[in-house]
Amino acid sequence: MDALIQVPYDATVRLMLSSLERNLLPDVVIRRLTRLLLASRLRWGYKPSSQLQLSDLLQFVHSLKDMPIAIKTDLPKSQHYELPTSFFKLVLGKNLKYSCCYFLDKSSTLEDAEKAMLELYCERAQIKDGQSVLDVGCGWGSLSLYIAQKFSSCRITGICNSKTQKAYIEEQCSYGWQSCIYKNHSFKPLLFLFESTYHSTSYFYKMIEVPLAHFCLVHIYNYRELKLQNVEIIVADISTFEMEASFDRILSIEMFEHMKNYKALLNKISKWMKEDSLLLVNYFCHKAFAYHFEDKNEDDWITRYFFTGGTMPAANLLLYFQDDVSVVNHWLVNGNHYARTSEEWLKRMDQNMASIKPIMESTYGKDSAVKWTAYWRTFFISVAELFGYNNGEEWMVALFLFKKKIN
Structure with missing residues (x-):
């Protein structure tokens, strides 16, 4: 943006954010402003020719190879998990799946959609009873617990970066x-x-x-607790974590967006794969271009408060990182599924606001509770608008199935 325009633009954004912090912006205004920002992002991302589009992507690919596996790893953890699990119990579905769900039809509930996506992961990763399974970036264990129940002879290891998530999963496994x-x-x-x-x-x-x-x-x-003895949870920073174990199946759901150097990351993961292992990676993405979440301007609000150090991959980005793994299959999920997921989270947050208010006050302090309540609502609105843009055909979800490359 031209410097002469940037100054008044930033001033306007600051005014809007000030109104947001006091919860004075109606949802219709937030949605309209979000769509304007998304349109601006598309104008930036799409290049005048196919060759320039490809060159831009290749430049991004090469830049990632010179970066660490992840950057600013502590900030995303505090941004998303500073709130206690009790908040997410009120907002997410019963499986606490904090990622895209899959709505088979208009009548599907959030719980139906959680289960449908978990089932899709198992199907595409070719999970079978008796396998050893690694869930990298397991969150509150939605996938780990689902596999543990459905395939009782599987042995599941989950890696998360939060002690509270580990405690929650272990609580679910006992009775x-x-x-x-x-x-x-x-x-x-x-x-x-x-x-x-x-x-x-x-x-x-x-x-x-x-x-x-x-x-x-x-x-x-x-009776809700599961009495599962085939789940082990490890708290670790995946960018520095090492282990000697190997697994039949490895799955990673919406963790790669927090990473940078995919070459180094996939090299690390490949060492945990047996010769006949399969790796399933699920990440959200844009269909044509990739970019970093950077806090450069006043309107980089999502980066500043929710996704510091993050990456928006392109739908085909991992195809350029096949040094240690080889692609077996590649799928796309229309962004409307994620848009509807986030709309459901927003609806549940609004429905449970009486219970959420004291959680916000105890976490952020009474003086900041209104601001952070507005921030979280706006985050869910922004996610819904992002993935719903152009009927879900701009930003979406990609799934990759890889096998280990044997030299």
């Missing part, structure tokens, strides 16, 4: 009794089923009388 005191006016044993407000989790309450007037002891058995 047991909890106890509390309940005031019982009837002095009779009671037995009933209670549906939790969180994700329709079923709890079995067994009431046992004790010699305390009007009180009894309640033992609570949580």
